[in-house]
Amino acid sequence: MRETWVVAAASNRYGKMKESGREAATRVAWEAIERSGLAPKDIGYTFVSNAFGVAERQAHVGPLINTSLGIPDVPSCTIESACSSSSAGLHEAFVHVAGGFADAALVVGVEKLSHLDTLASTSYFAMGADYAFETKNGATFPGLYATLADAYQHAFRTQPEMFGSIAIKNHANAALNPHAQFRKPISLDTYLNSPIIASPLRLYDCCPFSDGAAAVVVAAKEFVRTPKTEPLVIRASARSGSIGDMHDRPDLLGLPATRTAAEKAFRQAKMEPKDIDFLEVHDCFTIAEALALEDLGFYPRGSAARESLEGSTALHGRLPVNPSGGLKAKGHPVSATGAGQVVEIFEQFNGLAGARAVPKADTALAHNVGATGSSCSVHIFSRR
Amino acid sequence: MTATWSLACPRCGEARLGEIDLSGRGRIVAYTVQNVPGDEFLNEAPYAYVIVELEEGGRITGWMPTVRREEDLAIGDRVRFSTSYKPGVQFVKDVPGVE
Ligand SMILES: CC(C)(COP(=O)(O)OP(=O)(O)OC[C@H]1O[C@@H](n2cnc3c(N)ncnc32)[C@H](O)[C@@H]1OP(=O)(O)O)[C@@H](O)C(=O)NCCC(=O)NCCS
Numbered sequence: 039m040r041e042t043w044v045v046a047a048a049s050n051r052y053g054k055m056k057e058s059g060r061e062a063a064t065r066v067a068w069e070a071i072e073r074s075g076l077a078p079k080d081i082g083y084t085f086v087s088n089a090f091g092v093a094e095r096q097a098h099v100g101p102l103i104n105t106s107l108g109i110p111d112v113p114s115c116t117i118e119s120a121c122s123s124s125s126a127g128l129h130e131a132f133v134h135v136a137g138g139f140a141d142a143a144l145v146v147g148v149e150k151l152s153h154l155d156t157l158a159s160t161s162y163f164a165m166g167a168d169y170a171f172e173t174k175n176g177a178t179f180p181g182l183y184a185t186l187a188d189a190y191q192h193a194f195r196t197q198p199e200m201f202g203s204i205a206i207k208n209h210a211n212a213a214l215n216p217h218a219q220f221r222k223p224i225s226l227d228t229y230l231n232s233p234i235i236a237s238p239l240r241l242y243d244c245c246p247f248s249d250g251a252a253a254v255v256v257a258a259k260e261f262v263r264t265p266k267t268e269p270l271v272i273r274a275s276a277r278s279g280s281i282g283d284m285h286d287r288p289d290l291l292g293l294p295a296t297r298t299a300a301e302k303a304f305r306q307a308k309m310e311p312k313d314i315d316f317l318e319v320h321d322c323f324t325i326a327e328a329l330a331l332e333d334l335g336f337y338p339r340g341s342a343a344r345e346s347l348e349g350s351t352a353l354h355g356r357l358p359v360n361p362s363g364g365l366k367a368k369g370h371p372v373s374a375t376g377a378g379q380v381v382e383i384f385e386q387f388n389g390l391a392g393a394r395a396v397p398k399a400d401t402a403l404a405h406n407v408g409a410t411g412s413s414c415s416v417h418i419f420s421r422r
Numbered sequence: 423m424t425a426t427w428s429l430a431c432p433r434c435g436e437a438r439l440g441e442i443d444l445s446g447r448g449r450i451v452a453y454t455v456q457n458v459p460g461d462e463f464l465n466e467a468p469y470a471y472v473i474v475e476l477e478e479g480g481r482i483t484g485w486m487p488t489v490r491r492e493e494d495l496a497i498g499d500r501v502r503f504s505t506s507y508k509p510g511v512q513f514v515k516d517v518p519g520v521e
Contacts, residue, residue: 161460171426175510176456176463176471176485184454185473192452192497236471237455237492281432285473285481286424288433290452 041259042136043269044419046074047377047384049252052369053219054152059088060099062251063148064106070253071107071144075266078107080257082140084114085130087123087147087373090162091116094150103146118373120166121322122408123147124252125277125376125415131256132275142257147374150249159247163372166409168283180244180323182284182410184236187325189290191238193340198238200343202229204324205242205366207352212363214394217381219248219369243324245364250371252378268388270380270402270419273309276302282412291340293411296333300405303416304335309401311335314418316358316386316396318379320407322365330405331359334416358396361386376406376415383419423480446503447516448474451481455492462509470495472513484511 048069055062063086071078086100100114119126124147131143151159164173167182190196206229212218224242232241262269278299281287287294304310311334319334321327324343331342336357345351351359362368362382365375385391386399404417423431425444430437451473459467463485470489474482484503489495500516 156458157461157464160458161462164460168426172483173460174462175483176459176466176469177483178456178458178460178471180458181454181456181471184456185452185471188454188497189452233457234455234492235458239454283426283432283483285451285483286426286432290473 039136040138042132042272043257043259043262043265044272044380044384045076045255045257045262045265045269046070046267047252047254047381048073049217049374049378049381050250051217052248052250052371055150055249059091059094059148059150059251060096060102062150063099063146064103066251067103067107067144067146067253070255073267074255074257076142076255076257078109080142081109081112081144082142083131083134084112084144084146085117085127086114087117087127088149089118089120089123089373090149090151093154093162119413120408121320121370121372122376122406122413122415123373125404125406125417126413128254128256128376128380128417129275129277129415132272135256135258141261142255144253144255145377146251146253147377148251149371149373151247152249171283178236180236180239183323183325184239186290186329187238187323190325190328193291196343198230199226200347201243201324202226203347204321204327204343205229207346208321208360208364208366211353211361211394212367214392215363215368218363218367219246220367239323245322245366245370248369248371250369250374250378252374252381254377254380269422270383270387271422272417273420274303274306274416274418276306277413277415278302279413280411284410292329292333293407293414295411295414296330296405296407299414299416300334303418307418309418313401314403315398315401316361317403317405318360318362318382319405320365321360322370322407324366326407327359327364334403334405353394354397361391361394361396379404379406387421425476425480425482442478445477448476448501450495450497450499450501451475452497453495455489472501474501474513482511484513486513488514
């Protein structure tokens with residue numbers, strides 16, 4: 039296996055895009071390639087993620103992106119893994135480059151849904167669940183994670199302030215991130231007084247609906263030789279799955295796919311949780327951040343929400359989590375999210391994170407979940 | 423044991439599955455009262471989406487049109503199957519002595 043690097047990453051500002059998903063994806067891809075010092079023709083394969091492209095009446099967008107990058111002869115394919123689509127794309131790019139099937143590969147994720155109303159977006163997002171056994175019985179996405187939050191608060195007697203602290207921290211970080219959809223800090227009062235979407239989840243427990251695009255360029259060390267940026271060495275690229283229907287899993291107090299993907303990743307990287315300087319984790323709802331930190335092995339079961347309230351996961355805490363603002367406040371343009379997490383890590387490694395720079399950025403972990411944890415990707419990066 | 427369509431056991435992979443009849447009774451494992459519905463439940467919100475542990479074992483999901491507030495239900499409450507006419511599997515509270 040060849041040593042493989044992320045040589046550049048780029049994204050637009052999440053929120054509402056005027057241009058089409060295809061245009062936005064091409065633009066961030068262009069920017070990432072330009073940053074990398076490689077030329078478009080160096081790309082050997084393009085992995086595109088656009089799970090809800092049909093909402094723009096567009097499928098098979100890869101060839102259109104490659105054509106607009108001036109590389110129509112480069113192969114592309116669409117990688118769909120719900121909210122973990124573009125981290126699945128990154129995994130495929132890693133496999134191609136590390137395995138010697140391409141010297142460099144492009145990963146791009148994009149979503150545009152802002153032309154839809156709340157009802158239509160809620161209905162689209164529910165398609166990531168099991169239609170016959172969850173959605174048809176009334177589940178929405180916030181509803182599914184709400185049942186996880188219900189089980190967690192019942193088992194560990196947590197207080198709303200603990201989940202509030204996760205939202206407050208992520209909004210504070212996003213306020214420092216030019217790519218973020220929400221750039222205003224929130225108070226505990228704002229959190230507690232926000233409407234219930236799916237009990238016990240309030241508005242501020244939820245990630246928003248977001249448009250956005252992000253791209254990552256992956257290349258073999260031996261192909262790049264003298265990088266133009268501070269590359270992220272991909273120390274681990276692991277994926278896992280678990281029982282599709284949440285309710286059929288042995289317990290509701292975590293996501294098994296996160297546990298197994300993390301085990302694989304730490305083994306590949308020959309590292310342990312204590313070796314990681316900061317994390318980007320999948321916080322589509324505040325409960326998801328707590329579960330992620332426990333399933334990844336950073337905190338004992340039932341303690342992560344408490345740790346958050348104590349400030350452990352803040353920008354200058356012992357373990358900075360989601361310096362970007364996370365899905366909660368940076369935004370969650372479904373198929374762009376996994377690549378977007380890598381954009382944050384790239385900016386932290388390259389001194390581009392400005393006021394949200396973490397104290398130490400030599401190693402990082404990215405955790406991206408598909409649906410309610412039926413898919414999961416974990417990537418570990420370090421400096422050269 | 424699963425109440426979800428499958429050719430093999432989701433937990434152990436065993437492919438020799440048998441079928442059993444269900445009483446339709448069980449207990450709430452986790453639930454949520456949803457205020458923001460999808461299109462098939464447009465006129466139903468707020469309602470509870472529930473995960474139910476069946477008396478015979480195995481779990482199933484459903485919804486409860488009459489549960490409109492979080493405090494109207496609790497983990498551990500007994501429920502029974504009411505209908506799956508429209509749109510999905512419906513449960514009601516299982517109050518002993520009341521049909
Ligand atoms: C919570 C939710 C139902 C809100 O619906 P919505 O259509 O965005 O709500 P509205 O458009 O009515 O927004 C109302 C206001 O709240 C703000 N807002 C919306 N979602 C927000 C969120 N998640 N956090 C903070 N503020 C939010 C909007 O900016 C808007 O503010 P404004 O009035 O100042 O412009 C929706 O964002 C949601 O379902 N989120 C979860 C998405 C999801 O499931 N993703 C997949 C996860 S794996």
